[in-house]
Amino acid sequence: MPRPRSLTPTAIAAAALAxxxxxxxxxxxxxAVAKELHMATMALYRYVPDRDGLEALVVEEIFQVIDMSPPPQRDWRDRAAALLTRMRDAAMAHPDAVPLVLRHRQSSVGSLAWIEAMLAVLTEGGLTGRDRVIAQxxxxxxxxxxxxxxxxxxLAGTGTADMSNLSTQDYPxxxxxxxxARKVSAADEFRGGLEIVLRGLQP
Structure with missing residues (x-):
């Protein structure tokens, strides 16, 4: 297969996500990624050393779509919620890649930028020192x-369905x-849990 003249990390990440x-x-x-890029497998190794390198590019690409600009909400808790929602949406746009986000988040430049944005919001909310560490x-x-x-x-998975069939005498x-739980949407679960967490953050 012919090798593209110029292959960027973004192009490789997009192919891997596909x-x-x-x-x-x-x-x-x-x-599989080389085939997606219409190139020979060995040619891809000129750009990425191994699968671990592919995974890191995928995570970076996921973080790149997150808007890191300060959320417009006045209350700092609402701004924190907006940043968390943006990251959730970016990760859930590619649900099968979620384990990679969990594994490589600390080595991602995009992740560091997101954490910096969150720390800025917490600081504006009056959280500093130990309290800011714990809140973050x-x-x-x-x-x-x-x-x-x-x-x-x-919640919509088979595990929850199986548990709902347990004996009400043994496990009421x-x-x-x-x-x-089967009636709770993923969006409601996220919003409800986040409200509980944010209520407990008192500067």
């Missing part, structure tokens, strides 16, 4: 937990809660 969106994360290989870690923990649940344990609260 493979993931179509074939799932297990389909992400150097060979708590918000990120909530977001990553939501993404992980959405990928591995969605679990069976009832699992049945209720």
């Amino acid at each position: 493979v993931i969106d179509r074939d799932g994360l297990s389909g992400l290989t150097m060979r 870690r708590t918000l990120i923990g909530f977001l990553l937990g939501f993404l992980q649940n959405a990928h591995y344990a969605s 609260h679990l069976a009832l809660t699992a049945a209720d």
